[in-house]
Amino acid sequence: MPAWAKAFLALIGFLAGGFLPEAGRAQTSDLVSQNALRVCADPANDPVSTRDGTGYENKLAELIAAELDLPVQYVWFPQATGFIRNTLMAKRCDIVMGYAQGHELVQNTNHYYTSAYALIVKEDGDLTGVDSLSDPALKDRRIGIVAGTPPAAHMARNGLIGKAKPYNLVVDRRVESPAVDMLNDLQSGEIDAAILWGPLGGPLVKADYPEMKVTTLINEELPPRLFFRITMGVRQGEKVWQRKLNSLIRRNQDDINALLFEAGVPLVNDLGTEVLEPTQ
Template sequence: MRVSVADLQRRLAVLNKCGKAAGTVRPRWKQVARAVSWPLAAALALGWGGTAGAQTSDLVSQTELRVCADPANLPLSDKAGAGYENRLADLVAARLERPVAYTWYPMATGFVRNTLRANLCDVIMGYAQGHELVLNTNHYMTSAYTLIVPGSSGLSDVKTLADPKLKGKRIGIIAGSPPASHMARNGLIAAAKPYHLMVDRRHESPALDMLSDLEQGEIDAAILWGPIGGPLVKQGHPDFKVTPLIAETLPPRLVFRITMGVRQGEKVWQRRLNSLIRRNKDDINDLLQTAGVPLLNDMGTAPYGEE
């Protein structure tokens, strides 16, 4: 039999009167009150109110693939659908046999809060594994930060930021990104050129600016997250060489597994996407490699397919 919140409150009041009338049972009343009031408070906090609440997975649309995305974040996504995450969303939607519907918001502070957590969309196409703001699916790619240099330069064979050839070189770096710690350790920060980390890419594009500066000789090398730098080099700078920084042995890590992000608690939706990722792994890899993403093996120790 279901007991309402009001009934529980009345029973608590009766117990309270009994406890006051008989001082000898007061210690026992405290135990009972604690045992009853905690689940009652939890029920009120969750909004049950004596009735069954909705499961979080009920928030996921059954008619559309509702994607949270940045409207001006090429090569990943944009409103015109030109990014490879747009194409990944198309692939997922096709397998689910439903159309894609976007909620657009700049990939900056408040992105998850104002999109996924606001229940305006159901999935973020690319999210680093292990981040507590979302529930991660299984990863669909592993990649790394990369060193980008002109192919004809004397830096084309550099594979680690500890290489002496980088001493005194002007290196472009996104301020606050993990490779900056490695540069500081190796004495490369003094000559570095920093670029902004958190920007509205409708008005500013640090990655494009950095590669333009490299093209013009303003800097000697660029360090960019591979899934951004690789595709941009393929599209506009074919003479540049992109080297994943997988030889670093000290923290912080520069290799990351990328997942799709869903709302915390949505295990049914997570499992469905996990199954889709597993069954379509080859198609997803082809899509990413065609875009120019430098894919690595699962451990991040070698280029994908060269284990």
């Protein structure tokens, strides 16, 4: 057979192979480790991820790794500027356990939960019934807000920014924790209320601030939206790895939900209009 014919048949075999199981596995980038679930994570992002493994994303990683029959291996880096560039894109690890849907830096899996920003107040205070940032009860109150986050726009619209206390958005949590600082200020009376991303504030309150109440903000009708769908992030182009994780998420959704509820993460429906409750 002429050399050109052999080359042509080899090319056809390669293209057709995309529909075969063995070729499907070959599509998985060689960069994805077959020996460990290599997780890109912040070592000091309590209660989300911690070096000692107590964060709820640590537990989620253990769940996924068990399904893959692999050990978990971490690459630690502060989740601030350069996090994705120095971890996932540097090919040092293969998955970010929690990433907002639609972000262009990563390829998203299907979302495995939806959550929203939350208003946190003292349980025995006079703001416990507030469930919207347009509530007149918030007028002239000093509210803690992480600068540059979506709720700030709602605060500005409702005239709440003038007395607000801002906290830093992008920090190295090994040396600074805006969420903890904000809750400590609420505890001491420095501020009257706190607004935090629910998956951050909810678990912190459950673990360390039992005298506080967390109210998920699902009643804001004007933009920007305050709810986000959370996925796992992988490198662009690694479709086989993405599909494998999608399958794992689908099969283990009940266990994932239970893990998040146990941590204190407030879950909402996909449209951000209803707070979900744990199933008994």
